[in-house]
Amino acid sequence: MKILSRAPFSFLGNFAAVAVCSAMVSGCYMVPIQHAQVASNQAYAPVAVMAVRPIFTARLYPTNDIAATAGRITGSISNPERGQGEFAFVMGGENFVGEATRAPNASKGTANAAGNRGAYAKCTYTMSNATLGTGGCVFSSGATFDLHISQ
Template sequence: MLKLKAGLTLSALCAGLSGCYVVPMQSYSNSNNSLNSANASAVAILPPLPRPVYTARLYPVNEAAAALGRVTGTISNPERGHGEFSFTVGSESFSGEATREPGSSKGRANASGNRGGFVKCDYTMSSTSLGTGSCLFSGGARYDMHVSL
């Protein structure tokens, strides 16, 4: 009886192990036992590049502008020739758009104020990071504009 029990146990053990296979998790090439680059793939996720923000500095060129003083603003998100133009003069906040045609160095910036004022600026970029222009406000103030990155 002991021999029969040992035989059945051995048979059950062999039957249970006969269904197991070892499967490799990675496939290897035959040369130098290194990872096969044809089967390997990787995805690199890069963070978005920071968007440039240009500084627009406006310098008074007439008495009306001199009464308001020097103005500093920003042109943000200038992608595909279109950006957001914003600044504050005294107690009035201005916001609008700055645009350029693709491949052109000349552009225009327009903004309206929260108290009813408005401004129109024309500018020319001499490089990708520098430009000059002029701005005319609705109240008659005229400014020279310098743009830099």
């Protein structure tokens, strides 16, 4: 009988010892900060990268007294692909938006813009190379400007 009475006590003692050892060992487990990269046999699909479209700066310099009140104006010609781009600038609080166009392989072009208050501008220009050009602009108010284009 003594053997039967000691069996439950030794079982509980062994269980407690295993539980304490398990708790101590689990406290020593190290967790990696960075996960290991798993090598993959999958091929990666090529991704098309959009080319950065050039943006040209358009600077307008006054050439008469009417234009002198506006001063120098800076604008942009964006997306000048295939001889056509958006021409935009602000003059006297009025936003002008239009187009700048050139025929393929031509150096001469025109740029027209309309303002949100009813004014308009008509410009002609000649590109001396792929990134530089000069010309002139006439506004509906009678103001005239020299136009300089650069990238």
